[in-house]
Every structure is written in structure tokens, then in C-alpha cells.
Amino acid sequence: MNFATSSYRGILRFDPRTKILFTLTVGAFCLTLLGGNSATAGAIRWALTAVSFLLLGVCGRVRAAACFALMLAASYALAEWALPHVGGFLGWFIYAGIGMTTQTLPSAVAAYWLLFTTTADELIAALQRAHVPQAVTIPLAVMFRFFPTVTAEARQINDAMRMRGVHVGGGKASEMFEYRVVPMVTNSVKIADELSQAALTRGLGASPTRTSIARIGFGWADALLIAGCAACFGALACVGFGVLA
């Protein structure tokens, strides 16, 4: 779960704010099933799913997009042809699996696209433009900065434990949790402390706002996607007023 480390320079570029809006829209319709079982909501879901896969493919993850699309297609195929013939526990199991896949996959694809094409810098800059205060953006930045560090620490601690035979099936499994957590916490605290020193000597907090070299801003692509999202919600409102079915 890491942000991109270099900014995306492909053809279809979006502002991080647009990407967040789109991801939330997909989440609302496909994950939380906004709009219920109406025909319009179903159409919106299909459209949003298709656009998510398309965006992921266009930004360079063709293979990943194809794999996810295949998974989704397989789920629907199973639901259509296999499910009616299987009953009992196995049937229930397949039904649950398919439900989970079809419901979460589109949102996961949209989130993947958001992370893959956005650097932490761009996200922070975008949030700042949206007038989110530094009290929120700086901790957020630190959090992203911390993921790789904590992973590296965990790996080292794991090595040290394996040398001592503290691993699953090593006869000392009960200590596993405690031994992993103690050095993890102390090392993280130490790193965080040194990190704050480095950041403060580079002027973090010098003024309530920062400038940013992240190239963000709205373009035609953003207008298109935002209009699309707005249309989805508009259609939903029409259903509510009884204009659409």
C-alpha cells in the first residue's frame, strides 16, 4: 500500500482531487451499492467499472487491468452458469466469493489507479490547495514516509528472530508477538525522533503554508471525469424524483 514514487507523465493526467472524487464515486456506487437495485444504478455501476479498468490500463498497467477484468468476468460467468447448479455449503461459498469480488473489485481497481499515478507530494499539494490544514497534511505525509521504513525494520527484526529459532513452528511461537513488537516500537520511535530533527532543521513549520513543485491543476481530462461523476449522481437524483427507473 504505497504511493507512487515518481509522478505519472502519461497522456491522460488528472489532478489528485479529481482522482479522489472518482474513487469515492466508484466506492459509493459499486461498494456501498448506492442507488440500490434500480436499473439506472446498475447501468451506472457498469459504466464506472468500465472506466476504472480503462483508466488503469491507459496509465500503463495494461496487464493488471486485464487480470482484474478477467477475474470480474469469471465471477459473473460463475454466477450465471455454475451457481444455479450447485447447492448447499459449496453453493453458499461460491455465492459469497462472487458477491465479494463483484462488489469490491471495481473500487479496488480505482484505488489502485489513484495510488499508482499519484505521488505523496502531489496528494499533499492537492489537499493544501483544497485548504486542508497542515495539521492534517503533515501527519499524512509522515505516515506515507513511514510505510517503507517500518517494512524494512520489520524485515531485520524478523531475520534476528529466525536466527534464534523464534518463528512459526520453531517451538517459541508464543514469544513471537512480543518479541516482534518491542523492538519495532522502540526503533520506530527512534526513527521518528531523528526524522523530526531533520525536518525541523529544514524549516518544516516555517510558515502556515508551503509552496509545492508538484505539477497539479485541472485540465480537460479533469473536466470530463468530474462531469461524468456529476452525471452519475445526477442520474441517481432523477431516480429519486421518479424521472428515471
Added chain:
Amino acid sequence: MIRFDHVSFEYAGGMHAGVTDLDFRIHAGQTVLLCGDSGCGKTTVTRLINGLAPHYFDGTLTGRVTVAGLDTANASGGLAGIAQHVGSVFQNPKSQFFTLDVTGELAFACENFRMPPAEIRERIGAVARDFHMEDLLGRPITALSGGQKQKVACASVSTAGPDVLVLDEPSSNLDARAIEDLRGIVALWKRQGKTVVIAEHRLYWLDGLVDRALYLRDGRLEREMSGDELRALSDDERLGLGLRPVRAEQIAAQAAAMMRSADAAQTPDMTDAAETPNAPGVPDGTIAAVATRTNAATDTPTPSRGDYVVDRFSYTYRRAKAPTLSVDRATLPAGRVTAVTGFNGAGKSTFVRCLQGLDRRCKGDLVTPPPDSRALNRKARLKACFTVLQDVNCELFTESVLDEVLLAMPERGDRDGQQDADAAPAESAASAESAREQAARGILARLDLADVADRHPLSLSGGQKQRVAIAAALASARGIIIFDEPTSGLDMRHMRQVAGLLRGLAASGRTVVVVTHDPEFALCVADDVLTIDHGRAVDAYPLRVANAADPAHDRRDPHDVLDAANARRLVRALTARTASVAADAA
């Protein structure tokens, strides 16, 4: 540019030693070295200059520190105000980056100072050109080597254009090439007229750059030298101050002196001329004696027990076609210390990870010395070797030092355990448990840790923590003990202590493998050298050779005579950028 007027600083809580009555000036454009033992107050001086003391570290400040006309204690804007004038580079590359990519890191300080984006981009371009690092721009920081990270750290303070630069042990984790780059950066700052203050243990790389050296002891300024005076220090005087070599050519010359002190460590009735004047004050000053005890307390050393042979080690990264590491054959003489050297990223760490058996992707066996000549596969090696990690904080798990040793000790009845030889199977569990504890306390006593046996490992000093890790290695009763960069950031005295301990381990029959790119340390610790470059074992040679024929050496360890030609070869390989390791091997 920098003025200290009778400055004393005492840390709140008294966790660290502070400084007392410092009174000096540093003029604009000067490059000043802060030197002295660990804990002498070097780091505190750097913190007083960049404002971390007293703004980040609480404490009592008396006197006045003025930097670029600012009274640091009362500067408007606090730390951020000082930050516009003072750039800081720290020791640990893993904790001084705030962003995930190089470009963002270079922009970070400028963004904080609200410079317009167009100007920031221009500055980044200029600094990247000056530092010859255009190829690094836009790359993720986690993918960089230690040397590249330190370069990025220097560049990222440079972009904001401060007049004063403060570096706290910047070379600790760097190899010869990266140090050479760092030297280039300091030289560049000097040409640009910046004021540079460097706190450092490794000194040879600053030769010719230092205008002045401030020597601190116990928080006081004890001696001030000009750059020329520092260069002209006699060996005796320099060793008396506890300073590492100040010129590259002194490193090889020092090897002889190191040998004498190593002898002293092995032979109880010899005192080390270099260590005695300063021995007090360092709590771990009894290392010579410790090494002797380590030696005496264990089974008698049997010289020349053959070699461990590395058989077709290879490691291939996921998705990579060709292996990153490919060592067909290499020998690790049993009961001796082998230094694995090479540049950052040459594959040293991968090699020892493979040796330890930590990685599933690693192929190959380790063949034990004859007569058994067993081939140890990865799983067997996990139980036959023990690695003391570079960051010992990652291997202190328990609530007391004693538990730490007990954890590493093999379970009762473990086939490989030598320690259990006296624990007869008929004994009750309770008495076996107390026998284990006895053995553990014995090991702690040998490493001078007996009086901290019940303390929490994290409350110890860095040197003590390292010895706890070594105690755990001893307790593991494994034949091969591996050390990954055990001396990064140590002063001369501590470096020699570690060397003494490692030689003590070898003398007691363990086979020691130590990864290092520090030529000074390699010379004082190693019997044999294995050089790795681009994942291949490109060179192997003995550093200490048997010389039983010489009657003058009869009281010493048979592997005692330093091979002068090979010592020079090692220093050449580890100090000079131009000395290509591969060419040397040919």
C-alpha cells in the same frame, strides 16, 4: 559567522553529557573539524549551531551562540528562522528523508521557505549539476545506496542555499567511493565560500580540506589546531588524542601499531602504549583483558582446522534474469577472522545473508572443514551461523540482558549445542535451567556485562548493546559468527575494542566473518580478506600469516605476522577511488 561566548549546555534529564564553557569563533568560509571521542560533545556543538539545542533538546543553556548574526536561543521564528541560515546533514541515512523521491527531497526545504515553484525547480537543476546527480532525480529514495542517500542529503540542504553547513558524522555508513564523493561536496561548499562544520571520527577523507580542528574532551574544548598542525601530528600524539588517521597513507603505517595492540590484547603481561594514556573515562576500557578472558575461558585454540568452503552461492532477485550474487567458490578459514570487503552495493550483505541462510532465493551450500566435510544447506546454515546485525537495536527483544543471552542459547538436548555437554540428561529440568543461567552469566562476565545482567537491554549504551548481541552470538554455540558492519560510527578506541572482541572470538575457536568497508578496522581485525565486487568473489588473500620460524614471535598466536604487501593492497582497495578492485585481482 559562528560565535560561541562561554557556552555551556546541559541536557534536561541528564541523559547525554553536555558541553562546558565553550568559547570560540568560526569565520565565514572556514571548514572546521570537530573531533574527539564518542560522547565528547561534538554532536552537542552541532546541535547548538543548528538550533536543535535548545529548541528541540530541552536543557539549560548559559552563554550565547550567535550564527550569522542570530542569537540562536532567541531567534525569531525559532528553529525555522535558524534553518534558513544553517543546513544540517546527519549520520543516519534512513531517518533524514522526509519525502519518498529524490526530487521532492531536494525541494522540501525550499517549499517550507515558500519559494516560488519555478525558482525551486531551477535550484534543483543547478544543485543536481553541481553534485553530478542528475541521474538520481525522480528516483525513489528507498532504491538508493547509502552513499547516494548521503549525497541526496547534502544536496537537499544545498538547494535552500544556507551560508553555514553542519555535518554530524556524515561518513559513518559510507564506503571509499561515497566518501570520495562526499569529499567533493565539501570541497565544492568550500569553493562557494560556505562555512562548514564537520563532526567526524574518520578523518583521512578530510585531509587538505580542514582549516581548523577543534579537539573536545568531556565537553570542553581541549585543543585547537590549524589544518597543517593536524596533518603534522606525530603518530604517538595522534594516538594519544585517540584520533583515527588523518591522512590516507597513515592507515597502512598504522597497521603495525595495530598489530602491537592486538598482541597486547592476546598477551596479558603486555600493556598497550597507545591505549593506556586515555584508558580511563571509557567504561569499556578493559577490552584487552576481556579478550584475554574470552581466550582463556574457552577450549584451547587448535590452529589450522581447515576451511569452510562456500560452494556455488547465487542469489537472483525476483524478475531478474541474471543472478546478483554468484560466488562459485570461496574459502572461510576456520578459527580465523575473514573480512568481507568491497564497495556499497557490491553484494557483501547479500553474501552474508546467504551464508546465514536467511533468504530462500539463495542457492548453494557451505561445506564444513574436513574430516566431516558436511554440506550445509540453507536450513542447516540457519542453525550453524549467527549474525550480529549492523543495527543491534533490531535484535534486542527481551526485558533483561540475561534473557537476551538465554534466548539465543540452544534448548536443552539440542544436538548442535556445545554448551549442553555438561548438562546430563538425567538432571531435572530445574537444575538444567539453572545450569543454563550459570552458563549465560559466565558469558556475560567474559564480555564485561555481569553487572548489567538484570538491566533492560534498551537502557544500555551503544557499545554495551553491541556486546549483548555478541554475548548472544557466543551463547548460540554456533561455529560461524557473522558481523555486518560492526564499526560504523565508532571512534578509534571503540573500534579497537570491537576488533579485540572479534579476535578473541576467533582465538576461542569460532570462525568469524565480518563485513566492512573501513580499511582501518579491516587491518586491525582480519586474518584473511575476501573481496566482493559486482556480486563476484574477485579477490582473496591472507592478511596475517604464520611466522613460527621467527623466534621473536614465539609467544604469540601463530597467525600473527601482518603481510605488509597485502596490507597495502587492502588499504589501496578501500581508500582510493581509482584503485579498481578487479584490476588489483588480475
